[in-house]
Amino acid sequence: MSSFGRWLSKGLVVAAATSMGLVSVAQAQEAPEKFKIGGVTALSGPYGLLGEDMRRGVQIAIEERDGKIMGVPIEVVWEDDETKPQTAVQKTTKLISEGSHMIFGAVSSASTLAIMNLTKQRKIPHLVTISADDKITVPGGSRYTFRTSNNLDMENRMAWAYTEEKQIKKIYAVTADYQATRDGWTWFKKKAEENGVEIVGEDFAPLGNRDYSSIVDKITKSDAEGVALFMTGSDVVTFLKQASQVNLSESKIIFGPVVADDTMAEAVGTGALGVNSGLRYHYTTDNPANKKFVDAYYKKFGEFPAMTAGEAYDGMSWWLDIVEATKSWDKEVWIDAFENSVRENSVEGKKTMRPCDHQASQPGYWGEVVEGTPPAPALTMKITNVFTEDKLFKACAQ
Known part of the structure; x- marks a missing residue:
């Protein structure tokens, strides 16, 4: 049967059912008592922080909407x-099973x-704001998963x-024994x-x-100029x-794709000074949306937002704005709208959701741990480079 035939057949069934009082469009689109978000994240162990x-x-993203x-x-x-x-x-x-409308x-x-x-499998929208494995957003991977980070x-x-840039010619690498970080090191090593x-x-x-x-001792005794860390948390x-x-x-340049932010620097102390890292978000990014978020976060928690807080806020705000704009309670409508959306007012600058893989294209930030000046923390990240999205993302296949 052609797609038109299937559509027509389905339409006749729905129309017949409606005329018999079995179903109605109004019932299908009826607003729930609550919009339920299921949050699954590490709250203990190495990634608990x-x-x-x-x-x-996420809390700030919801509160700025008055919780609705x-x-x-x-x-x-x-x-x-x-x-x-x-x-x-x-x-x-x-x-x-408890009725979540989306998973975060x-x-x-x-x-x-x-x-x-x-x-x-369950056809539930899934928002990712920090996990970086490339396999999460591959062409044809999942209609229901989106990554905004x-x-x-x-x-x-x-x-x-x-x-x-630093002309580092000899590297010692330390990698967390975990598939995503191993994959990252494999790519980097080949390069x-x-x-x-x-x-x-x-x-x-x-x-x-x-x-x-024992690893630090080996690095100290080596002639490595740089120490590449493929780990986090x-x-x-x-x-x-x-x-x-x-x-x-003092003798090696320590760096990594995503090893440092203000939270890490505070936990380490002065030993973090000089560490260089990619940044998924930083509170010093200068745009109106970020200033608004930072002010709200600081007022509530008495500190500046860390990397994962900024990314979570940005992704959840984007998602909720799109759902609100659809004026629909149909999850498939949300999916269609989000995969063709642009976030002009992201806290990190413009982000564009790629329909081909559900990965948000965006600028990339690189920074160094430095001594902060009040009201910044004693140790903070200084953004030293911003990479444009055309340097970081391959074009979607046509």
């Missing part, structure tokens, strides 16, 4: 995935990919650009070797590793604290 910041960002969408109260139920994919699926299944999360790319498979490819490209950069050492540490002393904090005990940053 990141997950808590995400909750804060299309006149309906917004309710968020948070679940801790413990940075475990199986747990993430269990918690997401629970949230969907997670931190870990492994958890996000697991959630993505479930939301695709960076992907690994753009972050690796920024890290490589920094390597070239380095193709351009004559020597890899003098590489180590893979388990997530949540507490002892980097508490793993970075632990590594840099132990590296600072031997003043590693």
Whole structure:
């Protein structure tokens, strides 16, 4: 049967059912008592700090709408995935069964990919604002998953650009033993070797590793000019604290695709000074939307928003604005609208959702940990470079 025939057949069935009082368009579009958001993120373990910041960002996005969408109260139920994919699926299944209209999360790319498979199967919108694995947004990956934050490819490209800028010729790499970070290091290593950069050492540490002393000792004794860190969260904090005990940053350039933000710098202390990193968001970005968000966040929490807070706020605000604009309670209508949307007033500048892969194209920020001047924290990130989106994203295949 042709697509028109299927449409006509379906229309006749609906019309007949309506005439019999079995269904009505009004009932199908009836507003719920609450707009339910299921939040699945790390609230404990190595990524727990990141997950808590995400909750804060979402909270501000909802509060600035007076807690409502299309006149309906917004309710968020948070679940801790413990940075475990199986747990993430269990918690997401629970949230969907309880009537969530969308799923938000997670931190870990492994958890996000697991959630993505479930939301695709259940046809539930899924918003990603921090997980960077490239497999999350591939052409034809999932109609229901969208990422409004960076992907690994753009972050690796920024890290490589920094390597070239600093003319680093010898690198020692430390990578969290986790698929997304391993993939990032694999890409970077290939790029380095193709351009004559020597890899003098590489180590893979388990997530949540507490002892980097032997790795730091090897790096200290090596002739590496740069130390590339493919890790994040508490793993970075632990590594840099132990590296600072031997003043590693005085003899090596420490950098990575996404290793540093103000939260990390505060946790590490002065040992974070000089660390260079890609930034998924920073509160100093100079535009009206970001100033408004930073003011609201600071008023509520008494501090400037961290990376994951900014990204969570930005993605959730974008999503809620699009849903509101549709004036519909049909999830498929939300999906169609979001995949063709542009966020002119993002806290990071203009973002454009790519229909081909549901990845937001956007500028990329690179920064360095420096001493802050009040009211900034004692240690803060200084944006040192902004990469335009045409340098970071391949065009969608036509």
